[in-house]
Amino acid sequence: MTPRELHEVKLAEKKALRQKMLAFRKGLTKEQHEAKSRAILARLYEEPRFQQARTIFAYASMPDEVQLYDLLAHALREGKRVGLPLITGKGLMEAVNLPSLAALVPGKFGILTVRKEEQSIIPADEVDFVVVPGAAFSPKGERLGLGGGYYDRYLMEKAPQAYRAALTFDGQVVASVPMEAHDAKVNLILTETRRIEPNT
Template sequence: MATKAMLREQILAQLNKMDKATYEQRSQAIAEQLFQEAIWQNATTIGITIARFPEIATQAIIKRAWQDGKIVSIPETHNKTKTMQFRVYEDGDELCKKALGLYEPLESAPVLPKTKIDLLIVPGVLFRTDGYRIGFGGGFYDRYLEDYQGGTLSLCYPEQITTAFKPEPHDLPVQKLVIENNLK
């Protein structure tokens, strides 16, 4: 069985071949599917990342959350401790570019406690249909999810679904996958 690092590298190489127009179209289709989900509709506060290519784009999702009156929070990571916390992100807020090219909130943005986040949209590279995922390798989300009680889901392309890995004891699954064109 291939290692997580090998699997991660293979799927990212495949996704990186996508052209910009296709990427935007596919991201929008997945966002539209998300908006139909009860877990999205019922959430008043969401946690979400500012995605980078080839991750499914999140800017349209964030804008829709604001339009729907939801509170949006984005993660601030702490590389030394491999931990993160979510800070409120409002329209027009400035972001700073951090390690690995991630855009994160400024330290002046209010921290949102885990107990106040209804829905966490968890990024990933590969997914099993039971919700287990291979992330980007830092373990930030597995640590954060340990005592998180709200709803969790991940957005993914069909080619990100695999059976090629077994979860490790520290891995925590998301409750739902929103898979492109997998309308239920």
């Protein structure tokens, strides 16, 4: 099989798994989302790597994702610098500083972002800890993203030093994830019932 054919096969596998996982996530009730999210965040707050991190890169979650609003508030209360994604081009993003929760406004696709006049970029080499979103993860640290490649590029090219944690629902942890050379793995997976630390 040629490299191109292999790439096409991987893309098809990724697409099928992504659709299955996103359907699972959407199938959870609002109450399940909230209860599971609370349990996952409680685990995160106990992690020494999180406690020690001075600069956290997280994201404003969509309704069907693990809910991270409390994480943003908690990190700011703890005196941490918090970054949120800012899309700067096709497949490219930076971490934009979140000065306070009051600076959040609805952005593209209704996702909360930092008000334009308050945006300032956090240098990627200063990011200690990244909360990495994804559709699926494996116990080996493999990650299936949402298809844009933003996190793969950011983590591999801009912030390779950052510790990578996935906060995800139990049902999104699968035996294996189709991976390619440019796909970034994670160092830690936390679900509502499990702590998985792959040997990455």
